Amino acid sequence: MFRNHVKIALRSLSRHKLYTSLNIAGLAFGLTCFLLIGLYLFDELTFDQQHSKQARIYRAIQYTKTPADEVTVAASSYNVSEQSPRHISDIENTARLVRLGRANMTNPANNNAFQETVTLGNKGLLEVFDFETLDGDGKSALNEPNSVVMTEAFAQRLFQTSDVVGKTVSLDFIPDKALTITAVLKNHPRNSSFDFNYLLSEETLNHLPRFQQQTSDWLSQSYQTFFLLKEQADPAIAAQKINALLAANAKPEPGTQVRYSLQPLADMHLYSQHITDGARNGNVQSMVRGTLLYIRIFAIVALFVLLIACINYMNLATARAANRSKEIGVRKANGAFRSHLIGQFLTESLVVTAVAFLLAILAVNLVLPAFNEFTGKDLSLGFRTDYRIWLLAVTALVITSLLSGSYPAFLLSRFSPLLLLKSVRFSNKSDLSLRKSLVVFQFTISVVMMVSTIVLYRQVRFANNKDLGFKKDLLLVVDINSGKVRNGAATIQAEFGKLPSVEQVSVTSRVPGEWKNIPLVKIKQEGSTREPQIAYILGVDEQFNQTFAVRLLKGRNFAGLADSSSVILNETAAKALHIKEPSEQLIDIPAMAFGGSFMPVYETNQSFKVRVIGIVNDFHFQSIREKIAPMVLAYQRNPVTTIDYFTARVDGHDIPATLAAMNKIMTGIDPAHLLEYHFLDDQLALFYQEDQRRETMLIWVSLATIFIACLGLFGLATYAAEQRIKEIGVRKVLGASTFSLTALLSGDFLKLVLIANAIAFPVAWWATNKWLEEFAYHIEVEWWMFLVSGLAAIFIALLTVSYQAIKAAMVNPVKSLRSE
Structure with missing residues (x-):
């Protein structure tokens, strides 16, 4: 019986090549997205499971x-x-x-x-x-x-x-x-x-x-x-x-x-967001950690994409229902039970889904190399792939075929043979309402995805272009990796400054965008009864402000070794200490911390006493996810920090020659020293690298949902045109123009998209604002983002249905009214 079902399914599908192609294309597209996201999520969820004693x-x-x-x-x-x-x-x-x-x-x-x-x-x-x-x-x-x-x-x-x-x-x-x-x-x-x-x-x-x-x-x-x-x-x-x-x-x-x-x-990978050093095990630069929020988002997106593909199949199958009424009637008149017809249509769905599944596997393997390079992973879908992935894929195949084929199967098999052989159309209001609801659901998801993509795009651009309180461009950071270089830092700094392409040079313990821990200290005004404040500390020299273009708002800059016990505060630190004007106020720094608990600055438990000589503007030394914290700029020679970097502002001309000259200067001090460098703006961009990846993934998934939703809308437009073929013929005989008929047919779908917009806007507003809460500094979700997404959805929908609407409006009314 199954073989017979397959044979009949193949014959039926081959006779309706357009519908078959649309169904296979929609399902293949949906399954491709589902499998790609599934591979990504499986990799994230199976971190560190290669160890046999993992549990x-x-x-x-x-x-x-x-x-x-x-x-x-x-x-x-x-x-x-x-x-x-x-x-x-x-x-x-x-x-x-x-x-x-x-x-x-x-x-x-x-x-x-x-x-x-x-x-x-x-x-x-x-x-x-x-x-x-x-x-x-x-x-x-x-x-x-x-x-x-x-x-x-x-x-x-x-x-x-x-x-x-x-x-x-x-x-x-x-x-x-x-x-x-x-x-x-x-x-x-x-x-x-x-x-x-x-x-x-x-x-x-x-x-x-x-x-x-x-x-x-x-x-x-x-x-x-x-x-x-x-x-x-x-x-x-x-x-x-x-x-x-x-x-x-x-x-x-x-x-x-x-x-x-x-x-x-x-x-460890997904639940370490609020743990210091929670994502690093053995390599200082390994800072990529998973985020459970994004795992959930992409899991929901993957399911929605596949669901939209199934909805698309349902709509296209029911659009063809009227054309298959006599076939179903003949089968019922010859003794076919309803269960036989359900089996037939489910088999047809399985065949379509299986073909789409094979095409999806081929598509996944074609795009995986680029996808792996983009995500920084090593995903595969082949014979050596984890059996659990294949189990998930086959399960998705079966569920997709059942889900997409069940509604058409039960719908087409329930009518009596007498009505079917009389060519009675399927005009049940509940069926039509369900199909319209499915289209509303598809476009609701599509609009939410479009709004989310715009917000994510704008936030990433905001993060990359935000005024950080210093000039990040053309800052070349060179690591200090040996005691000889550290001891000869003054000589190296002076020689760097003589290079024609170098404008300023500063020596610091850390730099903004730092991948190492920035030390913390406790600070309070001497004699104050308030609890000490927690602040970050950087060791800097007198060239720091000029090199990084940090503005000195009040007071003065460091003047050399004489200021070894002086500090400059950022605005936030000054407010925390209630200092409005720097006037050599004495500050106690009793304790410090390097990523863990605080310990005394001195073994004798004495405080490091410093004088406040200046206040600089607040500048971002962390991701904009973090609110600007109190910052103490201490002179480079202090008991808390040691110098770790040279930072040179270069003119950008002939960078290789500049690096070669710097390397020659450093190896002159320490021949074994390796030149290790990076540009600060590249390092800062790493804060938002994952957001940019997610932005790109969201764009592609949004395009996928819109494409599949349009196929579903095309199916419903076809169904509506066939149901109203005689009405259109009568209207044309009575003088209706092609334009008015096209507007009549398109208006129904415009209402569906407007309803989808009305549902999608509050959902998108809530979801995007929830995501933006991750950032201490972020954009505002503005009205135009919803307008652009809504108009785009309307335009795409009208473009999709216009073909069927115009085609139906141009049919000869004589032919329409004669057809039985």
Whole structure:
């Protein structure tokens, strides 16, 4: 029977090539969008699931609450990491790592060197996690001192081969030791939160005083710590036991509370938005984290696109219903049960959907290379693809065929054979109302997508073009990556300033758009009884204001070493301290923090006392998602920060020559120093890179929904024209013009689009304003955005139905009135 259904379906589809093509095109388009978004979402939702013990791995999250602030950080102290497995039976093992800054790793054979983040890992790191090994023992590779494990890609860069186990490398961080490569790991998957290039064994540095002192450390946040819990262990109970162990051994300052929770490994990527260091594991520059809001948005969008494609099929199928009345009547008169007819039409839907599905798979594979480059992922849809993706795809195929074919099947099979053979038209009001409702739904979604796209586009442009309080263009930032360069900074700065293409040069500890943590300090006026304020701190020199074009509003600039104990405040910091005029007011800075809890500036617990000499305008040193916070500009030589960057304002002519000259100057001070640089505007753009990607995706999905909705509207226009063919004939006989008939037929659809606009506008207003709440500084949703989207929907709808309307209006009335 099924084979017979398929044969009849193929015959019916081949006789109506236009409708078949429209159905297949709509479904193929919808399925292509659904599969592409599905692959993207699957990748996001399966982060870090390549580890076999993933369900038992939890990350330590420390919460520190003081009278002045609260800090949540993805880290722990050494003792919490080291002692917990020894005292808590629920914990089977501990993995930890720590970043120690950047240093040159060199291949002694050819002096090939690369500046990379130094990442220290304990032996448990390779026992808890399944980092796939290419060569060497992947479980014991970090057991011994002076051992290093590197990824295949880094080994290729350093040695031009991955066959490097047993070879040695040197590290500027510990120049007196040769490090032996004990294992080579396969490159990290794209959906992994770990992206270190190499791991140095923790045992290598345990003899240093800094690491020996950590045996008494219970309260810091030095380590990224992961606990492997035993089977059936409750993470909540394990966290309680960790907190009990902490309370028994730690003595925080009065008024300070420290506690821990355990975050599942699977939650790290999507649930770390409010955790300091929550998205970084081993590489300082790895800051991309998932956002659950966007996951939900794109999941809903994917379902809507597929639903709109199914609605399109329903409308086109019901538009053809009148033409198939005799076929259905003959089948019923010959004894066909309703179930047989339902099976026939569902089979027809399955055939159309299957063809559309195959075309969608082909289309997905054609666009995946560009899609991967655009999203920064490594997605695929082939024989090696995760079986769960194929299971999802086949499920989508079945549901789509059932959903799109069910309504036409039940509609076409319910009429009596007598009425069908008399060519009675399907004019049931409930059926017509449902089809109109479906078109309203399609265009409602399309209009919401159009408004959202305009808002997202405008916000991204606003972020990129907003006045940041300084001039970001042509600022060349050069990293300071060695002690020799840091010590010779004054000489290098002077030599940079002599280059014809360099206008100004400044030395700073951090720069706006920083990917490293900007330190925090507590500040208060000396003698004030108010609680200390929390502020960011930058170490700068006297050239900072001129180089970055930051305006000095009041007071004076730094005048050299004499101002080592002076500070300049931004407007927000001055307001927080109730300072209107800088007049050498004394400020206490008792504590500082580098991404974790606060610690005294001096070991003696004395405050760093400074004088306020100036106030500068507020400038954005973070994403515009963040409100401008208090900022203290301290002179470059201070007990909190050290200089890390040269920033040169260049004229933009012959950049390669400028870089070559800078490199020559720096290697003159330190021959092993690698020139690492970036343009500040490029770095700032990274804040909004994901928004730009989402903007582009939203544009394409909006076009897809509009295209599929237009196919559905075309189907309904065809249906309406066929239902009113005699009415049109009568009107023409009575003198109606082609224009008036076209307007009559188009008017009905215009009403549907206007209803869709009325529903879409409040939904779009709510959704876009909800998204804009992510930004401390954002555009306003304006009336013209809705007007443009609404008029675009009306224009597209009229353009779509005009063909059928004009065609119906131009039919010879004699032919229309004779047809039976």
